[in-house]
Amino acid sequence: MRITIFVTALLMSTLTGIGMAADTTAGQITTAADEFLAAFAKAQSGEGFAVEYDSGSLDPRLSLATCDSPLEVSFSGDPWKTTQPSLQISCEGSRPWRMFLPVSVNITGDAMVAARPLGRGERLTPGALRTDTVVVNAIRRGAITSEDQLVGMEMRRGINAGTVFTPDLLLAPAAIERGDHVIISARSGNFSVNSRGKALASGGIGEQVLVENLSSSRTVRARVTAPGRVEIPM
Template identity: 30%
Template sequence: MNSPLPSVRPLPRRAPASAALAVLACLAAPGVRAQAAEVPSLAEPLASQVRQLFLERVVGPASPRAEVVLGRLDPRLRLAACQKVEAYIPTGTRVWGASRAGLRCVDGPTPWNVYLPVTVHVYGPGLVAAGPLPAGHVLAQADLRQAEINLSEHRSPAVTDASAVVGRTLTAALAAGQGLREAGLKSRQWFGPGETVQVRAVGGGFAIEGTGEAMMAGMEGQPVRVKTENGKIVSGMPVGDRLVEITL
């Protein structure tokens, strides 16, 4: 994802090229050699500050491990010299996967603000394919195994409970060792329209059960309307074979 153009006040055209070098001296670690067409890396104190900002947002006592990979500043930038650069996470920024950090000059003759690409890898337990699995395959227990996966490489949640997905159908092929995601599973249809279903109302330490007629197909994860025996229309969630649950 391309970062938006930085909010930078450019130097006058007559400003010497040494001004740009001055800010890179502030941002770049001593002795760092830039590769071809690359801007030098951040000085380690500032790089550490950026990493820590993201780690504090994604890692806690019970959280999975994370790795913060810093990108490069836009080589087209021309910034005024700055004695102190402050790192921050812009409001509304996603802190998993592809992200960005803000860098702003807080001690210099000309204030400026730029954005640095950041990638945050978050690792944790998840189910992966024990072997190659084709699209349309109906999952069995032997098809899956537990492993540490990159939770942040896909927006769809990782699947961690094998018992909850056995019998589900894959919508796309999985390579051996590839993580299983909710988006890669076909929603189950628990019943069809017009079928008689069991209705269970749960709440406050009690449960009431009855029967009704499904007014639409009962798809996993999607609310469904049911006509009860007394003619009342209620809405609930399909949770099993011909079973609808209503939370009171």
């Protein structure tokens, strides 16, 4: 989730003794980062995730040009895929600048894990799944948090009980198996003609497979649109 907030009151420029605006300090930048991360944590708590963060520290001698507009803070990468993201902090005022601040973020919540050892090619059922509390963004390939994304999928390889499910472990089941009889739709706009055929290869929805048209004995390449149905352009 990408959040951008504008930090206002804490980043108002202060006047020096000679009436000139002070530079933007390390303390102001750190405060801006903390405010941003606090907002991110609050947003995720509403979705059932707990966020712990540390904005680190900057050299207190750091001083950047005075920003005459609110500082903008955002993640420079996806915080759901790393515990060490960076924040981009920028000024879009008359003297623009930007900098990157490494921070530490742990997002803890429920993810789907294997309830028992699973074998390669096994079709997933609700009984093979359970939830466990993990640091979600420490799973670099992306932890799956919804049972709906798993039921009916096939295992690409075997895993042990307790393994967190990630997209690379899964295969979409074939909608058509080699040798299946299928309906071939030849479509042009709203007009289509159907014929019967036989799949010469297995494929999932959206994939292209070779199909034999049983009426003409011609072999055509068609896109799988649903179980038992393929489509070719006219």
